[in-house]
Amino acid sequence: MLTKPLFFLRPLTLILAGLCTAPFAQAEPTHGIAMYGTPALPPDFVSLPYANPDAPKGGRIVTGESGSFDSLNPHILKGNVPWALRFLAYESLMGRSWDEPFTLYGLLAESIEVGPDREWAEFTLREGARFSDGTPVTVEDVMWSYETLGTVGHPRYRGTWDKIAAMEKTGPRGIRFTFNEANRELALIIGMRPILKKAQWEGLDFADSGLDVIPISTAPYVIDAYEAGRYVSLKRNPDYWGNDLPFRRGTNNFDEIRMEFYGDGAVAFEAFKAGEVSTFREFNAEKWETQYNFPAVERGDVVKSVIPHERPTGMTGFVMNTRRPQFEDWRVRSAMIHAFNFEFINQALTGGRQPRIASYFSNSVLGMKDGPATDEVRALLEPFAEELPPGAIDGYALPVSDGSARNRSNIAKALDLMEQAGWTVQNGRLADATGTPFTFDILLQSADTESQSIIDIYLKALERLGISASVTSVDSAQFESRLQDFDFDMTYYRRGVSLSPGNELFLYWGQDSATSTGSSNLMGVASPAVDAMIREILTSESNDGFVAATRALDRILTAGRYVIPIYQFNISRVAHAKELKFPDALPIYGDWIGWQPDVWWYED
Known part of the structure; x- marks a missing residue:
C-alpha cells in the first residue's frame, strides 16, 4: 500500500x-x-x-x-x-x-x-x-x-x-x-x-x-x-x-x-477491477482492507493510496425533514438517533474501522468543544437561549451503544423520548393519542447499496421501537428531483464544509432556504440563531471571532438533532x-x- x-x-x-x-x-x-490576512503566494509564484x-x-x-x-x-x-x-x-x-x-x-x-x-x-x-x-x-x-x-x-x-x-x-x-x-x-x-x-x-x-x-x-x-x-x-x-x-x-x-x-457503486467497482475505470474512491474501510486483493493489485498494476487532510468532516448520514409533522419535535429526532445503533452497524459493515462524525465541523479547529460552551461561544449563544435546542449551550454528544444488536439502553431512552413527545406503545406499535401509528418513509437512490445496507439494520431497530418504516428506492434523476422539492421524510444526506465557511451556509441552513425549492436545506431548519451565527461568521474581523462563531453554529446544528450521523472520512x-x-x-x-x-x- x-x-x-x-x-x-x-x-x-x-x-x-x-x-x-x-x-x-x-x-x-x-x-x-x-x-483573512493576505495570500500565502507572492505575485510571482511559479505554481x-x-x-x-x-x-x-x-x-x-x-x-x-x-x-x-x-x-x-x-x-x-x-x-x-x-x-x-x-x-x-x-x-x-x-x-x-x-x-x-x-x-x-x-x-x-x-x-x-x-x-x-x-x-x-x-x-x-x-x-x-x-x-x-x-x-x-x-x-x-x-x-x-x-x-x-x-x-x-x-x-x-x-x-x-x-x-x-x-x-x-x-x-x-x-x-x-x-x-x-x-x-x-x-x-x-x-x-x-x-x-x-x-x-x-x-x-x-x-x-x-x-x-x-x-x-x-x-x-x-x-x-x-x-x-x-x-x-x-x-x-x-x-x-x-x-x-x-x-x-x-x-x-x-x-x-x-x-x-x-454505471447502475450502482458495486457495478462501478467491478468495472474498476476489470480495468475499464482507472481510479476509484473507496469509502468503506472494511472493503478497503479485505476486497482490494484482486489480481491487478497483486501485480502492482493498481496502487492503493491513502490521502490525509485537515478539513472538517461535514455531515454525512440520514436527514430528517422537519417540514413533516413526524419530525417537528426534537425529542422524536433524538429518539431516531438513539435507535440508530452506530457501534453495531460500524462493526457489521466496516469491522469497526470507521470513526463516527461527532458534529458538522468535527476533525478541525472549527468544531465545537466537548461540554458546556464557554467564553465567546457562550456569549454568542446566550441571547438565543430560550429557542436553542437542549444541549446547545450546556453540551451535547451523540448517544453511544454497547455494541450489541439489541441496544437495550438506547432503545429504552428512545421509547422514553417518544412518550414525552406524545407517542406510546399501543398493541405493539407506537401511536399518538388518536391511535394513529408513527411511521415514515426513507428515500434512497437505487444505486446506493451502502446506504441500503445500513438502513436494513436500522429498520430492525425501529421495529423494536414499534415503528414500521418503509423504504423507497428511486433512480438518480428521481432522487434529485424529490430532494429539490423536499419530497421525503428521511433520506441520505451529505454536506461537505470548508475551513472557511461563509455565504454558502445560508443556502445550507438559513431560514430563507428552508422554503426555497432546490436549496440544500434538506432538514428545513429555520432558526434565527442559526442565521445570526452565519452573519457573525461573515462579519467577523478577527480569526478568533470567526472560529467562535463557527463553533457556536456547530453546536446549534448538532444539538438540533436533524441528522443521524454515520462515518467520518x-x-x-x-x-x-x-x-x-x-x-x-x-x-x-x-x-x-x-x-x-x-x-x-x-x-x-
Whole structure:
C-alpha cells in the first residue's frame, strides 16, 4: 500500500495562527485575495504549492460514476448533470488554492481591488482570456453571466446576486460589483462564479437547456463526446488560453477525462477491477482492507493510496425533514438517533474501522468543544437561549451503544423520548393519542447499496421501537428531483464544509432556504440563531471571532438533532492505475475538489 505521509501537509494550526494578526485592508489591485490576512503566494509564484509544474502532459483518466444524467448544464435547477462538469468544464474570474483556508488567485481576471471594508470589488480581465472557440472574454460576457445565473440559474447563485447593489463596467476590461450589506466574504464569492459566452445563448432558453446545448466556456477541457446516461468525454483544449498562468502550471495534464456511468457503486467497482475505470474512491474501510486483493493489485498494476487532510468532516448520514409533522419535535429526532445503533452497524459493515462524525465541523479547529460552551461561544449563544435546542449551550454528544444488536439502553431512552413527545406503545406499535401509528418513509437512490445496507439494520431497530418504516428506492434523476422539492421524510444526506465557511451556509441552513425549492436545506431548519451565527461568521474581523462563531453554529446544528450521523472520512482511500501519479506535496484540503484530476498526471 502506498500511503502519503502526514508531514507533507502544511500544519493548519500554523496557517491559522498567521491570520490572527494579519491586516485586512487591500488598497490597490493585487494578484489574489484571502478571507483573512493576505495570500500565502507572492505575485510571482511559479505554481500552486501542491502542483508539479514539470508534470508531463498526455494519457487519460477514467472515473466510474453511479447513476445517470440527462443534462450537460450544471448551472440550472432542471435536470441531472454529471457532478464534475461544474468544476472541470468552466472557469471563473479567480481560482481557489486548496492549500489555504480560503484564498483566491487571478484566473480570468489578472487582478482584484476591494474597498476599505470590502464594500465593493473590482476585477480587471486578462487581455488574453479566450473562450474555447477563440473569441475574447469581455466585460459584457461577465455581466451577462452574473445576471443570468443570479436570476434564472441554480438557487446556489441567487443569494449572492441579491446582495449586489450595482454591477458596472469601469473600463475596457474592468468590472466593479458594489454590495448592499456588510459581508466580507462577498468579494471572494463574487470571484468564483462561472463565466459563460453571452452570444451563444441569444434566442435560447438558458433555464430550460439540457443535452441540446454544450455551453462554450474558457476552461482547459471541452466536452468532446457523450451518450446520455452512459459517458461523458472531456478533451484537453490544445489552444487553451491559460497554459502559462502560474495558477495553471502543473494542472490539467490529461489529454482526456472520461466519466463512465454505471447502475450502482458495486457495478462501478467491478468495472474498476476489470480495468475499464482507472481510479476509484473507496469509502468503506472494511472493503478497503479485505476486497482490494484482486489480481491487478497483486501485480502492482493498481496502487492503493491513502490521502490525509485537515478539513472538517461535514455531515454525512440520514436527514430528517422537519417540514413533516413526524419530525417537528426534537425529542422524536433524538429518539431516531438513539435507535440508530452506530457501534453495531460500524462493526457489521466496516469491522469497526470507521470513526463516527461527532458534529458538522468535527476533525478541525472549527468544531465545537466537548461540554458546556464557554467564553465567546457562550456569549454568542446566550441571547438565543430560550429557542436553542437542549444541549446547545450546556453540551451535547451523540448517544453511544454497547455494541450489541439489541441496544437495550438506547432503545429504552428512545421509547422514553417518544412518550414525552406524545407517542406510546399501543398493541405493539407506537401511536399518538388518536391511535394513529408513527411511521415514515426513507428515500434512497437505487444505486446506493451502502446506504441500503445500513438502513436494513436500522429498520430492525425501529421495529423494536414499534415503528414500521418503509423504504423507497428511486433512480438518480428521481432522487434529485424529490430532494429539490423536499419530497421525503428521511433520506441520505451529505454536506461537505470548508475551513472557511461563509455565504454558502445560508443556502445550507438559513431560514430563507428552508422554503426555497432546490436549496440544500434538506432538514428545513429555520432558526434565527442559526442565521445570526452565519452573519457573525461573515462579519467577523478577527480569526478568533470567526472560529467562535463557527463553533457556536456547530453546536446549534448538532444539538438540533436533524441528522443521524454515520462515518467520518478523515482520510481518503483512492485506488488507481499505477500510471496515474500525483505530487508528494498535499494541500491541507487533501483529496478535495480541484485535486484529482487537476494536479494528477499520466506516466508510463
